[in-house]
Amino acid sequence: MTADAPDGVLHPPASIAVVGSGQLGRMFIQAAQRMGYEAGVLSATAETPAAQVADWTVLGPPDHLPALRALADRALAVTVEFENVSAPALRWLARRRIVRPGWRTLWVSQNRLREKTFLARHGIPHAPWRPVRTADELATAVRELKTPLILKTSDSGYDGKGQVLVERDGDAENAWSSLGRTSCVAEGWVEFAAEASVVVARGRDGRAVAFPVGLNHHERHILATTTTPAAVGPIVTQEAHDTALAVAQALGAVGVLCVEFFLTSAGRLLVNEIAPRPHNSGHLTIEAAYTSQFEQQVRALCGLPLGSCDLTSPAAMVNLLGDLWAGGEPRWDQALGDPGVKLHLYGKRTAKPGRKMGHITVLDPDPAQALARALAARRALTERG
Structure with missing residues (x-):
């Protein structure tokens, strides 16, 4: 204080x-x-x-x-x-x-070896993994996890950066070399049916609340769309909330935190990553929730009571990447032809492929229809009459 x-x-x-x-x-x-x-x-x-x-x-x-x-x-x-x-x-x-959050929360989350060790220590379900810091550990990982597997750098990986797929045993050495033979984690291949996330806010008094589960779709390892509430059924929804809240409590995080999950075809949830801050999949809470993830971050930082995470409406969000500028300035008038489209641009001066330039949110009583409308608005950005 x-x-x-x-x-x-x-x-x-x-x-x-x-x-x-x-x-x-x-x-x-x-x-x-x-x-x-x-x-x-x-x-x-x-x-x-x-x-x-x-x-x-x-x-x-x-x-x-x-x-x-x-x-x-x-x-x-x-x-x-x-x-x-x-x-x-x-x-x-x-x-x-x-x-807020404290340095220990970030210290765990900013390194995949520490993050995986944290999950294992607290009994939180996650994909099988092995540390890779030496050639011997790489051989052990390939032998025990089998291929295909994913090799990820311990530090500084996001949006698919710092990771490579190892499809065959003989590819492992070259894959590790392509990452600079730096400290890595090897993750066993997970056949997942869907990707989901839960954004949690936790106050300094230890009280924590969770937003509804978001169903995520990635393209080129970058989040493309999020729909909420996710149509994953009440049991998986409760398990996702319970797990995300358990992660926040175990970390002692004060602020906003996102837990990303793989949902297997058998209905099992596995934690993929932890982000100790607001998350791309939570952007739609600006319009769709009584309290956005960003207001929750302010409340937690300032020691105020947390707000409600309940939705005002089902919603969908689509990211706007720099690729949309390849043919010239996007047609904002066409995207906003649907009066329910909410446009957010981030003020970035240069559009590059894969760079997040903004997002669109649509509220609709039917989550699937919200997604369809948001995707239609994104397509309209590049339609030339």
Whole structure:
């Protein structure tokens, strides 16, 4: 706690901040501003999505001590928008300001070896895996897991980066070399029927709430669509909620956390990854829930009671990637021809293939119809008359 907030509760118009300046930081800042807080960002440049809307910006890398000092001078509480923040930097900040989630939560989640070990220690179902740090461990992983398997770097992997499929035993050595022979985890192949996620908010008092399960579809390892509530049945829904809440409690996370699952054809849920911050699959909560994932992040950071995670309507979200700009500026007028389409653009200056530039959300009493309408709106963006 700090002298400015001895009980750990901050009321508007207190100054709060986020480390990380992408779209997640942008939407956190917008939620904080709606609630009356002054919201700043630690950003590499002044033109990032979050810096464009922030009340103030500290320029610098997230582990740069002068930048951290400047951040502590401006903000009474600090959160993060991505997990690959220096744990020592967060420890330094936490001695001076409220920091939620804490550095230990990020430390576990930012490294796949630590994350898998955490899941195993707490008995949380997950895919079989083995550590790969040496050639001998690679051989052991291939022998015990069998091929095909997925080789993933321990650090800095997202949206399919830092991972490679090993289809045959003889491919393993080359696959590891393609990843720089760095520390990895080998994951056994999982034949899954669907991918799902649950976003959880946990307060400083230990109370936690979960949003309805989202059904996710990925293309090229990047999230393409999310539909909620997921049509996975009441038993799987309850198991997903229970597991996600158990993960949040075991981590001691304060803030917002997403647990991504594989759902096997036999109906078994396996945890794939943990993201200790708001998640792409939760963007639709801005329109579809009583309290968005970003408002929950503000509430948890400031020590306020959490809001309701109930939906106001079933919904679907589709990501807008930079590929849509290949033929020129997308036709926003055509996409917005459906009056129920909600458009979010992140203010990124350059469109690149695979880069998340924005998203579309549609509310509809029928989740499948919400998805169909959202996909139709995305198709309309590139239709030329």
